[in-house]
Amino acid sequence: MLAYMGRRILGMVPTLVIVSIVTFIIIQLPPGDFFTTRAIEAAMSGGGQDKETVKKMQERYGLDKPLYVQYWRWVSGFPRGDFGYSLEWNSPVLPIVLGRMGYTIQVGGLSLLFMMGVAVPIGIYSATHQYSFGDHALSLVGFLGLSLPGFLLALLWMFLGIIVLRIPVGGEISLKMAEQPWSLAKLLDYLNHLWPPAVILGLASTAQLQRIMRGNLLDVMGQQYITTARAKGLKERKVVNKYAVRVAINPLISVMAMEVPKIISESTIVGIVMSVPTTGPLLLRSLLTQDMYLAGTFLLFMTLLLMISNLLADIALAWADPRIVYT
Amino acid sequence: MSDLTTKSEELFELYEGLGDASEDLEPEDQTSQKSLESIYALSQWQLMWRKFIRNKVAILGGIVVLLYYLGGLFAGFVAPYTLSTRFIKYIHMPPQRIRFFNDGKFQPFVCDLDLTIDENLRKTYTPDCEKRIPLEFFSHGESYKLLGLIDTDVHLFQAPGGIVSLLGTDRQGRDMFSRVLYGSQVSLTIGLLGVAFSLTFGSVLGVASGYYGGWIDDLIQRLIELVRAFPAIPLWMALSAAVPPHWPPLRTYFAVTIILSVIGWTWLARQLRGKVLALRDEDFVLAAKLAGASDVRIIFRHLIPATFGHIIVVSTLAMPSMILAETALSFLGLGLRPPITSWGVLLKEVQNIQSIALYPWVFTPALAIAIAILAFNFLGDGLRDAADPYTV
Numbered sequence: 279m280l281a282y283m284g285r286r287i288l289g290m291v292p293t294l295v296i297v298s299i300v301t302f303i304i305i306q307l308p309p310g311d312f313f314t315t316r317a318i319e320a321a322m323s324g325g326g327q328d329k330e331t332v333k334k335m336q337e338r339y340g341l342d343k344p345l346y347v348q349y350w351r352w353v354s355g356f357p358r359g360d361f362g363y364s365l366e367w368n369s370p371v372l373p374i375v376l377g378r379m380g381y382t383i384q385v386g387g388l389s390l391l392f393m394m395g396v397a398v399p400i401g402i403y404s405a406t407h408q409y410s411f412g413d414h415a416l417s418l419v420g421f422l423g424l425s426l427p428g429f430l431l432a433l434l435w436m437f438l439g440i441i442v443l444r445i446p447v448g449g450e451i452s453l454k455m456a457e458q459p460w461s462l463a464k465l466l467d468y469l470n471h472l473w474p475p476a477v478i479l480g481l482a483s484t485a486q487l488q489r490i491m492r493g494n495l496l497d498v499m500g501q502q503y504i505t506t507a508r509a510k511g512l513k514e515r516k517v518v519n520k521y522a523v524r525v526a527i528n529p530l531i532s533v534m535a536m537e538v539p540k541i542i543s544e545s546t547i548v549g550i551v552m553s554v555p556t557t558g559p560l561l562l563r564s565l566l567t568q569d570m571y572l573a574g575t576f577l578l579f580m581t582l583l584l585m586i587s588n589l590l591a592d593i594a595l596a597w598a599d600p601r602i603v604y605t
Numbered sequence: 606m607s608d609l610t611t612k613s614e615e616l617f618e619l620y621e622g623l624g625d626a627s628e629d630l631e632p633e634d635q636t637s638q639k640s641l642e643s644i645y646a647l648s649q650w651q652l653m654w655r656k657f658i659r660n661k662v663a664i665l666g667g668i669v670v671l672l673y674y675l676g677g678l679f680a681g682f683v684a685p686y687t688l689s690t691r692f693i694k695y696i697h698m699p700p701q702r703i704r705f706f707n708d709g710k711f712q713p714f715v716c717d718l719d720l721t722i723d724e725n726l727r728k729t730y731t732p733d734c735e736k737r738i739p740l741e742f743f744s745h746g747e748s749y750k751l752l753g754l755i756d757t758d759v760h761l762f763q764a765p766g767g768i769v770s771l772l773g774t775d776r777q778g779r780d781m782f783s784r785v786l787y788g789s790q791v792s793l794t795i796g797l798l799g800v801a802f803s804l805t806f807g808s809v810l811g812v813a814s815g816y817y818g819g820w821i822d823d824l825i826q827r828l829i830e831l832v833r834a835f836p837a838i839p840l841w842m843a844l845s846a847a848v849p850p851h852w853p854p855l856r857t858y859f860a861v862t863i864i865l866s867v868i869g870w871t872w873l874a875r876q877l878r879g880k881v882l883a884l885r886d887e888d889f890v891l892a893a894k895l896a897g898a899s900d901v902r903i904i905f906r907h908l909i910p911a912t913f914g915h916i917i918v919v920s921t922l923a924m925p926s927m928i929l930a931e932t933a934l935s936f937l938g939l940g941l942r943p944p945i946t947s948w949g950v951l952l953k954e955v956q957n958i959q960s961i962a963l964y965p966w967v968f969t970p971a972l973a974i975a976i977a978i979l980a981f982n983f984l985g986d987g988l989r990d991a992a993d994p995y996t997v
Contacts, residue, residue, distance in 0.1 A: 297834055304840075307847035425979045427929045429936065430971055433952075433961075440962045543836040547933050561839060562937060565846035577843060580836045 283593065290585050294578070301577045302349045305570045311336065312365045312568045352571060361578075362571025366564070371575045374560065379579055382549075382556045386541045388472060389480035390534065397484045398527065401491025406518060408496065417492075420485035428544040431478045432551040475554050479544055483537035490533050494526040528599045535591030539584050653914065656991040663987020669980035677789040681749035684783035685763050688946055690747060692768050692778040694720070697964045698730050700773040700781075703740070713740045713762075715769050727963075738767035773966035775954060781966060784951060785973050791947035792928055793977070795862055799927040800920045802866035807873030808916065812904050814874065815881030822878075829871040837868050841930060845939040854945045861940045865930050869923060876919050880912045914992040922985035925978045932974055948974050
């Protein structure tokens, strides 16, 4: 197992190298750079910077060098934990990115919990009450969840929150709480702002999971060892919960692993709509201002997060299902 | 293939058996026996069609999709106004109700609106049904080009002397209904084109990967893995940020379509590779090889047609994600920009939450999108079930 993990982690390195090259090329694609973009922005509002200053700034930050030199300057800092300097925020890139990634992981993790917590019981109910009214109703709700993308749901939530419920929606924390030191009230307020994006991100995947859980459980319930368990005179509840669900739940782990990329990907746009500090809002801003090291590091870290979550899923699968052996 | 023949033999025996059984029955059941015989004579496509039309939800989805495309195609005719027609008198006007009976007589009309501005400068429109504006059908209005070719000025319905606005107006006093219709032209075709591009890359690379195997397969699979390593939306965002803002609309449109296909093809390629791996060892491929057919001929004449059913299903199911991706990008201001009007561009104008709270009807493009996505999903699910007509 350890050898397998080691090999998987080593195998990530070449992919990450190629990803970093591709990322660097992509963020260099737009014409101009941070300083020319800023000069244009300044010119639009009546101010201006002369070409001389822009040129000097470019020289100072090495933006006039050929691409491969700039790329090397960027990646050679990685081992030291130096991922470049954000020109817009006047700060090293790493702390900004890590902060945002942390929040993304919180939201994503919470939405995974939500997914499991909701999809599994619904799946069990649907399978044990197949073709009942409840089964059909839940399937329909699931289908709606599957069809509505995260950002539409986020918009809908904002709409409902403002018009129907008249509660403040969006943001990381209430304005009046932001300045205060940490306390129970602040924590509650923080959590109160954390769950809506998590639920919105989890809804689409919940529908997927619930369908698969239902199918799996129906398959398992038809197998002979279930009949044996029933023939022994076990209670139906015990047959379902102890015998069938345990087996039916295993494939869900790989399905969940497939949902993680979706969650990471959707979290950017949901974050922008609901103005919560996931990677989304800053990534968008850095792309628009061509703050290239920030944008590149965001892309790189999100890709890394995807790879790590895939690895974790494989390990979890092996842990949950002793029949799977990695060599 | 061999298991298809056994399956069809089984089916035939089943039908034979049913035929025997029906001999004992009343003579009026003879017709059902006939229809069973005719089922056996049907081609695979006809079987698929029979299975498909039994799925009511899928039919409903198909009809809605068709209506959407017809609406987009004849947007100029169905919409009472053009994209940029402004009614300065009716800014942020709520949707109007069409009343069909005027004094007991069938004559559709809308009520004129009275505008009051309160002390907070908030506009309130109250319908004044004393002033009735009758609707005119197939009458002349603003000129447009039907299907982009024919100059005409006939509109489906209009309210001469006033305004008819089924979905209200936006902050510039433009009719939302007309704008959503015109927006569907862009949004729906970008889905279609995006899927077409993805299909071209995906089917050629996927089929080649499955057919040749070996290092070609390895190379293509590594490429797919690399593209898939990136999270989709951030990659789309980064790529569309690279589209220069000064590009002409048509070029931006194509650039965005290609960006969407950059990820879309990998999914298709994976699916088709699996299908081709299964088909590669079938007898008909061997027969074609023995007959001296070249690889290219086998791929294009035998393998790709054999996966057609699958391709149609996969592309129908890929449409919603394409449409949504375009909407999301335009909504963020990274994809299409005005003057191109797509649903995403329309939604971008409501990004401001205040406008949703005050004028909820500007949110209707979201409704249009949601219905379209649902319809595509229903249709795709139905097609997926129908693509395998031998399972009952």
